[in-house]
Amino acid sequence: MHQDERGHTLTTQSSEAAAFLDTSIHNFLHWKADVMPHISASIKADPEFGFAHVVSGLVLHGARNVNYSGNIKQAISAAHLGAKAMSERELLYLKALEAGAAGRIAQAVTCYETILLHNPRDLFAQRLSQMELFWIGEMKWSAEISQRSARHWSADVPGYGIHLSCRAFDLEEIHEFQTAEELARQAVEIDPTDAWGTHAVAHVMIMQGRYNEGITWLEGLKGHWSDVNQMQLHLWWHRCLFHLELGEFEEVLEIYDTWVRNRELPLLVSVPDLYIDMQNGASMLLRLELRGVDVEARWNELAEVTLNRLNDHTSPFTSPHFAIILAASSRFIEADQLLEAMKIFAKADDGTLGPRYSAAAIPASIAAIAHRKKDHQTVVDILMPARQMLWQMGGSHAQRDLFFLILADSLQHLGQDDLLGIVLDDIEHAGFTDAASRIGYQAENLQPH
Ligand SMILES: [Fe+2]
Incomplete structure (x- = not known):
């Protein structure tokens, strides 16, 4: 049996399938664009790897597009074929996917809470619960979840910075700006490509009217976003917010055309x-x-x-x-x-x-x-x-x-x-x-x- 980078069991006989899936989850957690090819490679290496099908469905569900619902249903069906072999933790992810895909978002979150109760460093569950709660406006709930996990984390656990950036964004949205900024800066210090930590600081700065500081913050980090998924375009949107507040409309339009909706960018070519x-x-x-x-x-x-x-x-x-x-x-x-x-x-x-x-x-x-x-x-x-x-x-x-x-x-x-x-x-x-x-x-x- 194989494990992910934080020691959670991945139920497959194929070390290749486990490694590909672990990479896909790692990249997802680190806001990298390169996720789906690794999931596909994992499924190819072990077509009966139920959890790999679940992860595929969860990533598609996260894209919030009704046109993906057929593919999500297929992923759920394929996962059920391997369900007998799946661990209790993996089955909870499947249950969360089924609930989320059916629009029962609160139920999906309770699955993640259960996973985290028994596996508090399961960063994938932390991130997915935050994503679900963010898109229904329940950030107090999300902050409670990340707080419950926080005491189980330490700097030597892989993904510590991502845990911090998730926690930071929860805190920012419940107006605990100072701690949010401290944790987010810590995350970006660990890894300057951490788009979510960068983003949490940008949020604190727009809320506090620190517009010039926000521009400087994002300017200093933009060189680290080349492998980042669409979050890099959202960071450019945040930069537009700062320029807008300063009345710098020409800059906003230039960034809009170069980044935010530049349809020639590979990210927007593949998913416009x-x-x-x-x-x-x-x-x-x-x-x-x-x-x-x-x-x-x-x-x-x-x-x-x-x-x-x-x-x-x-x-x-x-x-x-x-x-x-x-x-x-x-x-x-x-x-x-x-x-x-x-x-x-x-x-x-x-x-x-x-x-x-x-x-x-x-x-x-x-x-x-x-x-x-x-x-x-x-x-x-x-x-x-x-x-x-x-x-x-x-x-x-x-x-x-x-x-x-x-x-x-x-x-x-x-x-x-x-x-x-x-x-x-x-x-x-x-x-x-x-x-x-x-x-x-x-x-x-x-x-x-
Ligand atoms: Fe944002």
């Missing part, structure tokens, strides 16, 4: 519609437009790849971004189709996601479409009551800020400065230092136009 990339693109273009910047035809390529996602309900955070994209490119018929499909899904779904679509994703999408039509009264009517529920769509405070920027813009158009004060309070409660000084919330930048 990965959810995080779509979010980055939509979010940055709209933020620029809210500052009066003409983004020209940039919405179109985003819209083209959104059209085959109209029935995708894998992410209540991504769906409103699809609505933003469709409306911005004047595809209002398709935007309404997207919205209708979301409503049908929300009514029918008895998992974790349906209620989140109802509470957050649908109101945010209606508001986004109305905002594009300059129907500011509808934006306010929908978002003022929904705004305290928006966390349920998942994503970070920095990402969800987009919907508060939309609300602030509509309030300003309607001349409702009194309600704007409430939104500023919301932004400060979300953890932003001195919300009123931010470019999207300054009164002089919110002139009716």
Whole structure:
């Protein structure tokens, strides 16, 4: 029997299959792009390696794309064929995959919690639970999980830095900024390619208004991202946030075209519609437009790849971004189709996601479409009551800020400065230092136009 790099059993007779799978998980944990080829090689070396099929399904599930559901189902079926030989830990991963793929996200997380209870240094479970919880807005829960594991870790366990960067991001999202930054910096010191640690520091800096420092931080580390997956493009999106707050719109556009949505980059050639990339693109273009910047035809390529996602309900955070994209490119018929499909899904779904679509994703999408039509009264009517529920769509405070920027813009158009004060309070409660000084919330930048 073989083991992964932290000593957990991998149930296969093939040392080659075990080694390939261990590499794939290592690369996944280290945010490397090179993951699926190693899983395929593992399965090729031992087609009955049940856990390898599970890992394949989990990576595909993590991509949050309804078009992958057939492949995920195949992975689950193949895993069941090897299930008799699988360890209890591996079977829990299979159960988590089945729950996650069916949209029962909370149930998937409890599988990871059980794995971690008995295997507290199983970093794969820590990362997957964080990913699941992040995309449903449950970062307090995620922080509790990483805290429970933390005392079992030490610097000599492989992946210690990744454990720290995961923990750091949990802490950042629950506003424990100082410890978050300390742990994240420690992780990046261990490994400067640690994109998640780099990212956690960038989050702390945007929340604390440290814009120039944020640019310097990312500038100093960008040379380490060549093997990093789409997270490198999200780091460039974060850099855009800093430039945007400084009013450096030309820099934002240049980074957008060179990195964030440069369709010639191999990452975007191979997967042009990965959810995080779509979010980055939509979010940055709209933020620029809210500052009066003409983004020209940039919405179109985003819209083209959104059209085959109209029935995708894998992410209540991504769906409103699809609505933003469709409306911005004047595809209002398709935007309404997207919205209708979301409503049908929300009514029918008895998992974790349906209620989140109802509470957050649908109101945010209606508001986004109305905002594009300059129907500011509808934006306010929908978002003022929904705004305290928006966390349920998942994503970070920095990402969800987009919907508060939309609300602030509509309030300003309607001349409702009194309600704007409430939104500023919301932004400060979300953890932003001195919300009123931010470019999207300054009164002089919110002139009716
Ligand atoms: Fe982020």
